[in-house]
Amino acid sequence: MIEYFPLLISLITVIAGFITWGLNERSKRKQESYKRKEERYAELIKSIKGFYDNSDSPSLKENFLQQVDLCWMYCPDDVVIKLYAFLETVKTNSSTDVEKETALGEAMVAIRNDLLKDSKIKSNLTPDQFKIYSVK
Template sequence: MFVILESVDFWKFAAPLFGAIIAWFVNEWRKRVWEQYQRKEESYRELLRCLKGFYVSAQNANELRTEFLNQLNRCWLYCPDDVILKGYAFLNTVHTSNPSTDEEKEKAMGDFVASIRIDLLSRKLVTNTDLCGKDFKHLNAN
């Protein structure tokens, strides 16, 4: 009988402790998801703003293009592979050495923006990637 009472006393103390530990881990995970979402949203907002730099009539187009490239490079830190690959596909269509039609450019831009939207709506943490070092492209706006 004495052993059973000690066991009950142990669980009166241990159960709330385990509950608090689990709650702490869940809270930390939710904070991490929220912080990554905030970084992505900020970066995506800048990417969308800088898309204007790829239109012929845009003022300060070179600055916008440079900032677009900087933001796309930053996406390597916390964005899914699909967003990065579609960003590069868009850049490939607007590159001056690539004679893409306006329809191809619009489709590539639409695919890129759609992948951004899908990522933001999913609110998932990026935990793995299929990209490797050779996939990174150091591009210049000139």
């Protein structure tokens, strides 16, 4: 038994090394995914003003639409569904400002919940608490 002791120690060391490496890689992938989502959401929020402030900025609207399309790769279903619900309200002039603000607020809450889901921070914000302000 004693002659197998160094072999056993070596085997345990190799297995522990693989487990540590696997957990480290998993953590890296999770962090990279979070960073991609955070960047995507930041661009969405920056370009949302293209739909408000009497803005006719096609570049802001186009950027928003591109970011929504890219959300298909990394964002949860709830966020994608809420973003499309918002786009449906701004697509036609039949929606009221309250409906548009509610749809946008729901999308923002979904985004916030996605980013905070693995955090110790808990959010009780509601869709009606999200507001768009202008410096004008």
